[in-house]
Amino acid sequence: MADIRILLNDRSVGELKPPNSGQYRARDTQLKGFHVVVGTRTKTFAVQGDLRKDGRRVASISVRIGDVTAMSTREARATAKSHLAQIAKGEHPEPKTSNPTTLRARALLGTDSNERRDVTSNSIALRQAWERYRDAHLIRKGRSAGTIEGYRDHIERLFKDWLDLPLQILAEDPGKVIARHDQITTEHGPYIANGSMRTLRAVYNHARKAHRHLPTDNPASAVDWNCEQRRSTAMGLNDLPHWFQQVAALPNPIRREFHLLSLLSGSRPTALMEAKLHHLDLRRRVLHIPRPKGGAERAFDIPLSRQMVLCLLRVIRFGRHFYPHEANQWLFPSDSASGHLAEQKEARHVLAKWGNDLRQTFRTLATSAGVSEFDARLLMNHAIPGVNAGYISRHKLLEHHLRTQQQAISDTIFCSIGELAWNDQEIGSWLGPRASQRALYRARIGA
Structure with a gap:
């Protein structure tokens, strides 16, 4: 297969097709000498250049940088620039090699090919x-x-x-x-x-x-990587009534609201557990997540549906009653060392689905609610693929469009339980009219 010239980036390198036999090179259009060697089983970053002495070409060398599975194109490009700079100075980038072509080049350059550094003795541990x-x-x-x-x-x-x-x-x-x-x-x-x-x-x-x-x-x-399959643990609409009954039976009202908000928001559990009271803006109806997975640069706001606002109001009331000191700072306070809910796991026979199960459920039910994949990604703070990602201003969609989509998902979830909020005693005592006030009254009198 003939060599090709393309702009090398993670996407284009991933799309390079292996040849039926032999190998070919995909050369970068921006950095001369930087290329990917594509074989039937592997793809390897490499650089190619001419070693010169006194202005004369001594040899043409090719130096491997690394397998494409081991580094990003950006990292390989940075290494390639360093290697090409050394080659331009008449220096070979490899500290040691047994390649005959390289040894010949070193000899012509006047370098002792048998010289070896004891790199192990001072190598970083x-x-x-x-x-x-x-x-x-x-x-x-x-x-x-x-x-x-x-x-x-x-x-x-x-x-x-x-x-x-x-x-x-x-x-x-x-x-x-x-x-x-x-x-x-x-x-x-x-x-x-x-x-x-x-x-x-x-x-x-x-x-x-x-x-x-x-x-x-x-x-x-x-290594030979193990096969990994995405775990499919999401619930469907028919599974939700039983799940709500299980959550309603949990004795800790703060944990009840935590699991419900996890389902309604599709948020990662850690982000909610670490949410602080000042992150909640009820006027704008958003919950700010300052340090999600990916770091502070991925900070975002979760638009709140009516059901989510009621959930948060309930947990604030319960928090102030049971943990008055911790509730001044945390949305989901507890008596843990950190002052907030630190463990979201439940025994499976007590609560069948929690944590990432609820995140998968949110994504699944978003489709049932008629929410597009693009909007679901924005609500879950997933990366948007393709070049269009840089043109999306998420906060411009937040106040109206994304909140409407969030409301549609919440409505779909609550419609699945039908009349249980009135007919089921435990769910009614949790989600029914004035249920939280009655629960707090019972807690105060020790009932």
Whole structure:
């Protein structure tokens, strides 16, 4: 297959088709020498340039940067620029190699091809690489505490015995990484195994920006990734009456309202648990989420339907009664160390669906409510694919259009329970007229 010229980015690289046999190169239209080598099974970032001495061309070399699954196009382009700058100076980017062409080029340039640096002795260890990645990348970019904790758990628990191991050793012996992936798969499951390897891959790529002696091939790219299937745990309209009955039977009224708001908003549980009282603007009927998944730059407002406003009013009343001190700050207060609801899990026999199940349910029922996929993405703060994303001003749609769509979803959910709010005693004591006032009265008198 003949070589092609395209603008290399994550999308275009992902769309490159493998040849039936052999390989071809997709050359970047912006950065001369930067390209992707596309084989039948792999795609590899690389640079190509001419080594010169005293103005004369010594050799044409091609240097691998890394597998496309191990780094983004932006990272590969930055590395390519660095490599091309070295080549322009007559220096070979690879610190050591056994490639005959490269060895010949080094000899012609007057470089001792047998010279080898003892990079292992001063190579950065996994512990230092992780701490640098955590502080300079995760914390500085405003990633949520839950995201940082997930990365920390992978590195400090699953790779605990590797913390003082130089990354150079892992890079030169990817068999260690393959064996660890297999071990984690057996002991903890395929999803955690894949997730831990993604973390290791990210830490290694970040470390290599400052430690160019590390090999370009990421050791995590050697693993055979476990198959992952999206878990389908959403409820349909017919499942909601039973779910409402289960929620109504929960003894803690704040947890009841939390699960209901999770369903009505489709929000990630952590975002709601960490919501503060001043994030709620009842005049504009929005709940501000300042640090969702993705960090502060993804902050957004959730438009509130009538049912969501009533839910929040109830939880504020209950919070002020049961946790008066914590309720001054948190929307979902509790007696936890943080002062807010810290655990949203329920026993499955007590409540069949919670957490991400409700997020999937929201997305499913949005279709039943006639809400478009585009609007559902905006309501859930999902990224909008394609070039149109940069032209969307979400806040301009918030006050009217998105709130109308939110109201349609809430109406669909509550219509599914029909007359249960009046006919079912527990649901009626939760959602019926003046139910919260009666509940607070019973709580005050200890009934």
